[in-house]
Amino acid sequence: MFVPAKLQNMDDKLKLKSQVCFPIYALSREIVKHYRPFLDEIDITYPQYLAMMVLWENEPQTVNQIGDKLNLDNGTITPLLKRLAAKGFISRKRKSCDERVVEISLTESGKQLKSKAEKVPQKVVESMGVTPEDLMQLKAIVLKILDRAK
Amino acid sequence: MFVPAKLQNMDDKLKLKSQVCFPIYALSREIVKHYRPFLDEIDITYPQYLAMMVLWENEPQTVNQIGDKLNLDNGTITPLLKRLAAKGFISRKRKSCDERVVEISLTESGKQLKSKAEKVPQKVVESMGVTPEDLMQLKAIVLKILDRAK
DNA sequence: TGAAATTATATTGTGCACGATATAATAGTG
DNA sequence: CACTATTATATCGTGCACAATATAATTTCA
Incomplete structure (x- = not known):
């Protein structure tokens, strides 16, 4: 049943089925696909939705504060925020003191977008057909590993 | 300890900390970052490494067969394979019968790249500092959810 | 105080990721 | 056998994702 990595022979190490990282990569993309139809309705992408979530929680925040929370660097977060500004959901202003x-x-x-967005998480969970128990278990182990890896 | 989704109030639903999907998205990117230094040494990216893995396992395969196994559509897999061909790792040929x-x-x-690639998974696991037990548990739950969601 | 280091953001270049559409070859069917 | 449908791959456009570099403002400290 359980095969320690050390007992795997060399041939298996490079099989897609033996990989742990590929399923996570695949699941991450699958989740975004399930978000898409609901986020399309409110005209934002998944990364944009994450950035909005950061701002709904606390506002205003600097570009770097948002990037740090999402683990996204400047090359990603700057144009993303510009697109959100172009859609009229956020505004950008340089601080006069710095x-x-x-x-x-x-x-x-x-701000108004928030009430529409509140329905999205539940819809996605339903659309994916996962149980709350599985989700909690997944989250726990992912956070544990993410914490070590970062 | 365990809070069923239904007991979460509306305010929490949109907090980054309450999300399950964000940690997975973050972990997926974190994993790729840990692969990068090792894959840089053999001059391929993570998605290219996955495509090579599919071919190391069984060869030749059609564009769609590879795409299906990686859940990548034509717009992604075609240029990716062209880049692998440009690097000289694969060759592309139209079938005469179709x-x-x-x-x-x-x-x-x-083919020679395979022996170098074989060392990569172990190096990544070490670099991330995760235990085989955590990895197996993560894989089990991810596969379970991925199976339902697809 | 003024040159050097630091910090915050922006820009550039490459490579995914994917929906939508195009193209061309083959298969099916009236 | 033509004509429609299907299939396999390619192309296009938009938006990440990230390393590397640039720019400009602020700090540090000799």
């Missing part, structure tokens, strides 16, 4: 810092705030439209 | 089908084979260079 002109390096760009502060991101929610617009009225961005 | 000119629609492109068959992908390993070149000598592609």
Whole structure:
């Protein structure tokens, strides 16, 4: 049943079925696919939804504060926030006391989006057909590993 | 300790900490980051490594066979395979009996890459600092959920 | 105080990821 | 046997994801 990695022979090590990382990579993409139809309705992508979530929780925040929370670097978060600004959900303003810092705030439209977004998580869980128990177990082990790996 | 989703209040539903999907998305990217230094040494990316793994296991295979195994559509797998061909690891040939089908084979260079790649999984596990037990548990729950979701 | 180091953000280049569409070959069917 | 449907692959457009580099503002400290 349980085969310790050490007992795996060399031939198996490179089989897709033996991999742990591939299922996680596949699941991550599968989750985003399940989010898509619901997020399409409110005109945002999954990474944009994550950024909005960070702001719904606390606002305003700087570009780096948002990037740090999502583990996304500048090359990803800057254009992402620009797209959210172009859609009118957030506004960008340089701090007068430190002109390096760009502060991101929610617009009225961005605040209103929150109530629509609140229904999304439950819809996704239903769409994926997973039980809350499995989800909690998954989350626990993922957080444990993520904590070590970072 | 365990809070059923139904008992979560509306305010918590959109907090990053309450999300299950975000940690998976974050872990998936974190894993790829841990692969990068080792894959850089053999001049391939993580998705390219997955495609090579499919071919090391069985060869030749068509474009769609490879894409199906990785859950990657044509718009992703076609250019990825072209890049692997440009690097000289694979060759592409249309089948004479059905000119629609492109068959992908390993070149000598592609076959030789396998022995170098065999050391990678163990190095990544060490680099991430996870135990085999955690990995097996993670894989089990991820596969269970992936199976339902697909 | 002014040059060097640090910090925050932006830009560039490459490679996914995927929906939508295109193209061309083959199969099915009236 | 033509004509429609299907299939396999490719192309296009948008949006991440990230390393590397650039830029500009602030800090540090000699």
